[in-house]
Amino acid sequence: MNKPLYVYDDSLLKYRFNSTHPFNQMRLKMTTDLLQSAGLLNENDIIKPREATDDELLLVHKKDYIDAVKSAGEGTLPEDKMESYGLNTEDTPSFSGMHEKSRMLVGATLTAVDAVMEGRADKAVSLAGGLHHGFSGRASGFCVYNDSAVAIEYMRKKYSKKVMYVDTDAHHGDGVQWIFYDSNEVMTYSIHETGRYLFPGTGSLTERGTEEGFGFAVNLPIDAFTEDDSFISVFKESLEAAIVKFKPDIIISQNGVDAHYRDPMTHLSLTSETFEEIPRFVCEMADKYTDGKWIAVGGGGYNIWQVVPRMWAQIWLAMVNMKPPRGRLPESYLDKYKKKSPVDFPVNWEDNLDDYQEIPRRADINEKNDSTLNRAMLHIES
Numbered sequence: 001m002n003k004p005l006y007v008y009d010d011s012l013l014k015y016r017f018n019s020t021h022p023f024n025q026m027r028l029k030m031t032t033d034l035l036q037s038a039g040l041l042n043e044n045d046i047i048k049p050r051e052a053t054d055d056e057l058l059l060v061h062k063k064d065y066i067d068a069v070k071s072a073g074e075g076t077l078p079e080d081k082m083e084s085y086g087l088n089t090e091d092t093p094s095f096s097g098m099h100e101k102s103r104m105l106v107g108a109t110l111t112a113v114d115a116v117m118e119g120r121a122d123k124a125v126s127l128a129g130g131l132h133h134g135f136s137g138r139a140s141g142f143c144v145y146n147d148s149a150v151a152i153e154y155m156r157k158k159y160s161k162k163v164m165y166v167d168t169d170a171h172h173g174d175g176v177q178w179i180f181y182d183s184n185e186v187m188t189y190s191i192h193e194t195g196r197y198l199f200p201g202t203g204s205l206t207e208r209g210t211e212e213g214f215g216f217a218v219n220l221p222i223d224a225f226t227e228d229d230s231f232i233s234v235f236k237e238s239l240e241a242a243i244v245k246f247k248p249d250i251i252i253s254q255n256g257v258d259a260h261y262r263d264p265m266t267h268l269s270l271t272s273e274t275f276e277e278i279p280r281f282v283c284e285m286a287d288k289y290t291d292g293k294w295i296a297v298g299g300g301g302y303n304i305w306q307v308v309p310r311m312w313a314q315i316w317l318a319m320v321n322m323k324p325p326r327g328r329l330p331e332s333y334l335d336k337y338k339k340k341s342p343v344d345f346p347v348n349w350e351d352n353l354d355d356y357q358e359i360p361r362r363a364d365i366n367e368k369n370d371s372t373l374n375r376a377m378l379h380i381e382s
């Protein structure tokens, strides 16, 4: 079996809306530094990203939108046009070189895809990607181009692969879902906090696809304040059933870690236990059902000091079949980042849970999630 590959280059940090925006790719560098300081990621595991071409972006994005992103990044797009393409919102404002910097993230995901499709690796990870809210003709939710959707269409068109998309970000993977909503050649699976109080508001159980694609969109909207045990059981049972039903050739997983209890943007109550488990279960599914073929991308994650690097490190460790490390993080990593951190910096791999609040409605929440799971299972198995 070929060893996994890790796509990274400092140039990927340039995707930045402005200096105070919560989407901060410094988390990619921190994750890479953490793994390297621990001796768990070597230079020869890392491959540099290529750029995505316009033709590749056109696999899912509209030409007028790509042209608008180019002009917006040069500062020449009129205000009314900005609005119609979602490029002047507080979430997704235009920035200098927007097109070039956004397509690099797509190129990074395609670099992981190429490595697996060309047989250089069975598994590859590109944490720069996972921009699941990007629509074919409009920016949304911190996402300009939708790297996962481009990657899926690229594998489908160029390699005739049946692709399973698995999204464990706290937010619904709406962009990817809508792009493939009428297709029976791609299955989109998203487990997320219910859209009742959270962006983008979609992802209900009843969104199941349309026309030929009916039954090929799977949604597990879970309750706010869901904890580890309930999340893990709902996730494992529904995902394996969906994979068995669809029989994909390959899995691409989006690994947003904003469902962590310390993430400032969502209301789920998951700890490092879940984020150790997710990639190991996806890895197991790939080994069992897709001949080991698995591509992982990043996604949401807005507590870059306390959460993202340790949680994302687990994706790579799952790929190289390593158990979750325990105890103190490497000293060189702590030396580099602890003093820069504006908040209490974690020193261990696992969460210490000092500030974890017990959830009083636990029984209610678990019961609701079980009922959501049961309804989803009826859909999947019908």
Ligand SMILES: [Zn+2]
Pocket (backbone or CB within 6 Å): 169, 170, 171, 256, 258, 299, 300, 301
């Ligand atoms: Zn998210």
